[in-house]
Amino acid sequence: MTDTVMAPAVAQPPFAGRRVRRVEDARLLTGHGTFVDDIQRPGMLHACFVRSPFARALINGIDGSAALDLPGVHAVYTAADLNPEVHEAWYSSYGPKVPDTPRPPLAVDEVRFVGDPVALVIAESRYIAEDAAELVDVDYEPLTAAADYREARGSEAVVHAAFPDNVAGGLAGPPLAVVEPAFAAAAYVADETFYQQAYQAVPMETRGLVVEWVPGPDGPDSGELTVWAATQTPHEVRAFGARLLGLDPDRVRVIMRDTGGGFGQKVVPMREDMCLLLVARKVPAPVKWIEDRRENLMSAGQARHEHGRARIAFDADAAITAVSLEHVQDCGSYPTPWPVGASGAVGLLYPGPYKVPLASWQSSTVFSNTAGRTAYRGPWQFESVAREVLLDIAARDMGLDPVELRRRNMIGRDDQPYPNPAGMPPYDHSSPLETFELALKILGYDAFRAEQAAARKEGRYLGVGTGTYIEPTATGQPYYASEGAVIRIDSTGLVTVIVNGGAAGNSLETTVIQLTADALGVDFDQVVTIQGDTAVTPFGAGTAGSRSGSAMAGAVAATATVLRAKLTALAAERLGVPRDAITLADGRASAGEASVSYGELASPDGVEATATHTQTAPMLWSNATHVCTCEVDIATGKVTLLRYVVGEDVGPMINPNVVEGQIAGGTVQGIGGALLEHMVYDADGNPMASTFVDYLLPTSTEVPHIEYGHMETPAPGPGGHKGAGEGGAIGAPPAVINAVADALAPLGVKITELPLSPSALVELLVAAGH
The missing domain is CATH 3.90.1170.50 (Aldehyde oxidase/xanthine dehydrogenase, a/b hammerhead)
Structure with missing residues (x-):
């Protein structure tokens, strides 16, 4: 049966891009979630x-x-x-x-x-x-245990007999010979070794x-x-x-x-x-x-435990001419998965969002008698810590503001595609310089510098730091490239979208409903989703590698295309018109003034489509700048964060609330890693922080309000969407470290080791004569 309407339906605005309330919240906030x-x-x-x-x-x-x-x-x-x-x-x-x-x-x-x-x-x-x-x-x-990975290489304490030197493996990019002439000819070389402590995901569940x-x-x-x-x-x-x-x-x-949270663990x-x-x-x-x-x-594993000698060469105009990184990471005793592969990403991404002509890197992975290394939100994060902290040190040594040094070297939209000299695909469809300037504008950088100068005259030590990164998301690596979806419409007009998904705090239920509602032209409340059961869901690689938004957008788009074709064919037959006369919108198929609802087309058996999206772009590059201000009490070493700004570009946002939630969660973890969290072991390999009495996490009293600035540079992937899951945890640590270092710079303090606990800062101040 057909309906006749006086005027064509008005298509509603898209749900993607809107701050739609999360459908997960009702059950989770009322205690109706289902955990293991x-x-x-x-x-x-x-x-x-x-x-x-x-x-x-x-x-x-x-x-x-x-x-x-x-x-x-x-x-x-x-x-x-x-x-x-x-x-x-x-x-x-x-x-x-x-x-x-x-x-x-x-x-x-x-x-x-x-x-x-x-x-x-x-x-x-x-x-x-x-x-x-x-x-x-x-x-x-x-x-006797090999408790410290820095001393384990070649130790008599062998963790695994199959690895008698305690080295699990190594990877390398361009050799040192590629960059050494540039270092020899440089007007200035920044050269520091940075050490990052072990910490871990600590999911709520x-x-x-x-x-x-x-x-x-x-x-x-x-x-x-x-x-x-x-x-x-x-x-x-x-x-x-x-x-x-x-x-x-x-x-x-x-x-x-x-x-209840995963973060790679x-x-x-x-x-x-x-x-x-x-x-x-x-x-x-x-x-x-x-x-x-x-x-x-x-x-459950450790992460981040690593060190590296980082170098950057500059010419007389403070332009970068070469970079190198010699990186060593701890993989504990039983790493999961193969740790050597992840270590290579540190070297590959070390050049960061800068105009770097030449790069060299090598990475080695060492066993120790501690908990095994596991994946953790942005496993390559050390590259940003080493590079961004070294850039601040270099700027101070050259008499430049760290912001000015970055402006002279950072890649902008107009510079792309720009080659990565370490071995990654070229950077493209990103906006490092633009988001950098956006974050500084939101902060009011010049005004803060004036406030900082006034505070120093009063004996108060304020600091500002930045952390800028570019990260690969939704890679075309074979395992992560495929994502499937099933979309079904029943006789009531209810749309069910079935994907691998699963709710781990990343709002995949809400975002996939938004995408499906737009793809079919139906109301948000007309769509439900089934996720997380392999008996009914098509294959998906899961939540990893900042892939879910792009991958699911592709799967929904591919499946909706098939389903729209089916609806069009059914409607054309029902209305007695050619297929090209049919338009689909607002849950109806229309031809002029005649229309039929999706539910009527689906009855009595429903109508369904299945399709798989295969990601073909080699990388979808997300980028952001984190800017942090702080005050350091030089008597106690306490760090108080004052303002926190993130300027980011993850392409068109499916749901800004979800994007900001992802950024906030990662940022809080990064703040914890910079200031508090530490998986401490004694000389015999005994863990000294196995409860929350000793393993300190950031709380609402340590984390300031986070301010956001969004830019949207579409990527070549589905919908232009890029990943947002890992960036906060990558950008936050260097921003916080640089803010603390900036506050203490007049006192001659240089920061090369983490975490920046009060006692560690007091030791640095005492060593500097204060």
Whole structure:
């Protein structure tokens, strides 16, 4: 049946680009979210790990008999029970041929860090499992540990016998010979070694899994495995679990509804996840493991722990002529995934958003008897810390304002495409100089310098610092290049969009609904989304690499194109007109004054389309400048942040609220990394910050109001959208460091080590004679 209207429908303005309220908020703010620990299954058992109290020790024996005698305990598993059942343990993002590092589910013969899982206890409750874990008797023979990666290379304390020099591997770009003539001829060379401490993601929700094996009709090995996971990548957990157990992927289902933050820590399964997957077929009921906070801080991995000798050569006009970086990173004992690959990104991105003719870099990755390195929001972030802090040091030494030095060297829109001399694709579709100037304008840079001068006369030490970066997002690397979507319209006109997605705080539900509403010409409230269940969602690489916005925009656009063609064909037949006479808008197909609703076209069986977007652009370059002002109390070393401004360009924003939320979250993590967070180990490899009493996080009292300035340079990807997820954590640390260094510059303080704790700043002031 058709409807006749007096005038054509007026197409509504697009939802993409608008500050639409998040659809996730209603359930999350009212306590109706579903996290892994909310999952309850009939007869469910609980898991607890026995963990090493030593950084390095031989395992002479494990006796679980006392634990097994405890009522309610079902099993105690050791490496001999689980490790031999591993079929394959490689990650899709790297593939099976990468020269990976060891990854046993449970420690074999030797423990390699405090917190190393040695045994797994399965019991009727978490309380009983924890009590039983304390009864497992492990005969340890302590050994000397390689606790500091800076001293581990060539140490007699060998972390893994297969790497006798404790070097996991290395990568290199253009050799030093390329840049040395420029350094020899330079009017000035800035040359410093910077050290960044270890810190980690610390998500609000720790890691966790629920695993349930249902045997099939053809024997115990013919069943299906269902996994409820706190993850950023449901389809990778599915693929990894299938490979690990030697199952067809169709027999593994992964479900994630809500994940309370990941930041890279939950991109790929770690050793504890492997244990739960392996034990699923050994027990007669589902098993849940939820990591506690102490386990998370001890065992979920570290990041950022690295140092490097950074150099920049300048000519007589302060123009950069060459850069070089010799970088070394700690990968702990059991890094996840292959750490050497990520280290290369540090060198590749070290030239940053500057006009750099020549570059050289090399990076090496070193084992230590500490928690393994994991991915963390912008894993290459050290390049920005080293470059941006060195630029400020260079400016002061040359008698220039750091802002002026950057203006002489920064890439603008009109300079692009601009080659990256370190080996990356050329920079394009970005606006480093423009966002730099935008952030300075919002701050009122000249006015602050006047305020700073007046404050110094009063004995107050104010500082301003900038951090400018350019980052690759939504790369065309094969694993991350594909994203699929299914869009279905039912007889009521309700539109359901099904994508891999998953809610980890990044608002993928809201943004995919905005994109779908625009692509089909329907109201926002007419669209719902299903995400995070591999049984019904098409493949997607998950939340990593600042890819989700662009990838999902591509998947929705590709699928909506197919669906619009179907709707057009159905409407043309219904209305008796040629297809090219049909227009689709406001949930209706129209031809002149005659129209029919999508729901009518869909009835009774609905109408559906499926498509996959494949990313072809090699890089989508996002960029931003962070500007921070602060005051430093030289008596106590306390840093008070005064103002914080971000000028950024992630292309057209799908939802400005979401973009700003992503920037704010990363910025807070960067502030914490610059001033507070520190995974401290003593000389024997014992963690000294395994609770929030000692591991300090920024709170609302440390973080100022964040001000935003947006520019939108469309990228060649879908909708022109670029990634926004990682930038805040990259730009914030150098901005904060440079602000503190600027405040203390009159006192002769130079900052080359992190974090900038009050005690560390007081030591620097004392060393400078104050």
